Amino acid sequence: MSYIPAEVLSNDNVYGQYFFITVRILNSYRKTPLPPQFAVVWVPGVDLIPLSYALASGKVVGFFYKVVGEGTKALSMRSRGDVIGVSEPLGRWYIPQGGDVVFLAGGAGIAPFLLYLKYVESPRGVWGVRQGELAARLVELFPKLKSLLVASEDCTYGLCGKLTDYVDRVPIGRDTEVLISGPSDMVREVCRRFRDLKFSRAYVIAESMVKCGIGVCGSCLVGNVLLCKDGPVVGCNYFE
Structure with missing residues (x-):
């Protein structure tokens, strides 16, 4: 996999261990990142990190992590002017056309949905966080998040409790598509609920370590789907 040099424009500590980094691609992307595609970010001399795009505007892209x-x-220690590497967009983009979509995100699983805000006028769904302050600060950066129900485990923002306590509050019709992203335990529980309801239009934005980026090494295999080529959206059946 090749990496395009990218200059760090900002790397802000949103809250606690959560950061939002914005970089300028120094060369040209061959294609525009679309949700929920992701990139492999290379921190020279340290590691490779697969991250969902949270922002994409021309040569400026951003990641919430x-x-x-x-x-x-x-990565969190990189500052303005530093150079890192960013791969071309990986995976297939998926934007529901003309239908109703519900987002269910846990913690940093909100990352791919931030780019969806560019394409969905009035997003619906639930975002679960442990600390309400994280939600409060990210809502300041992305005001459209106000249309989501937020459940905080410390009961300091929005509803008190976990995401799984409030999934039933979001109306889901026969033509609704549900996109899920977050910790594996949360994803499995939500997928189990939809299975019990015999609802088949629930999909997971899966995350896994990506290495080669061209589907050869198999490191990002989930079920029989290679995330770097055919993901990151997979059916709930892979997480039951």
């Missing part, structure tokens, strides 16, 4: 290991820790 949580510090969870050495790679993301090193």
